[in-house]
Amino acid sequence: MGRAPCCDKANVKKGPWSPEEDAKLKAYIEKHGTGGNWIALPQKIGLRRCGKSCRLRWLNYLRPNIKHGGFTEDEDNLICSLYISIGSRWSIIAAQLPGRTDNDIKNYWNTRLKKKLLGKQRKDQQARRGICPKQEMKMEYENYSANECFSLYHLPPQPGAAPPFSVAYGTQTATHIKGQESLTSNLIAQFGERFSCDHHDQQPNYTGLINCSNLYPSDITSSTCTNLINSTWPPLMSDYYAINGVALDHFQETNDIPGELDEVIINGNINPQQLHGLENFSTLVDMVSRNCTSQEICTWGDTSSLVYSSSISSYEV
DNA sequence: AAGTGACCCAACCGCAAAGCT
């Protein structure tokens, strides 16, 4: 037996909304509100629509002060920063962009920004490596798709700033600190004295990232970091790791991810069952453990990561 | 002008979380 449908599919109209339907829905909600029950709303108005469809139409289109299209460079940069930081959490990203809907941002990312980002990477890599553009595009697209859920942006080490095999992170909660300490102890167990840890405790204004930014290169500007903090704090808590100046991202918000990483790298062994979605991390750990240079790690990072810099907006879509 | 493919975006779907009884 399957899941019960949310509405009577047979009597529900699907597809594009007519101006009449829009007008009915808008007028009703402006006068009475949603009544806290989207499912019952269409019957009240006399619309042959699913409640979910009404909700979506209102939130994405009819609601006041909605902006469509015409994304500014600032918005582009913020979306990129947030995507790199928190991934495809469109509702959270949309909350930082007044008047924008999660659906709009998602569409904009999928159809334009992603290409913009890849376009920049391709240009950079072609210039450095002289690889055939077509082959390069294919490689990058495949790598991008495979790694999208675990994005990692490489940052060349600042001269004199990052000690060998250092990890830096910021934390918010005790649970996180516990998980991170566990991760840290595993890294120490694996890498011994070659690994050091720089831990920034919880601060109301979340200075952890700023401290970590000491490990970051000059093209990630302090304003980018500040934007990131301002836009994600307080709703998000984030953990930031960097190894040899290579920042690992997406260890945010969930308490279990550091635990997963623990399981991946514990005792230096890779647990295949825990590897799904964490391939980049294990590769990185492997490279670090083989004493690869920062340069090599960054080169690897090039082909399997998103690279964001504040100059991205100068590239054409 | 017609055909074709790429692109864009509104809308749908299914799942998980949150809320309610």
Added chain:
DNA sequence: TAGCTTTGCGGTTGGGTCACT
């Protein structure tokens, strides 16, 4: 607190439009 309902979210789809041949 278990079970049901509703809401919110992210991934995906499909139809309209545009650009190119």
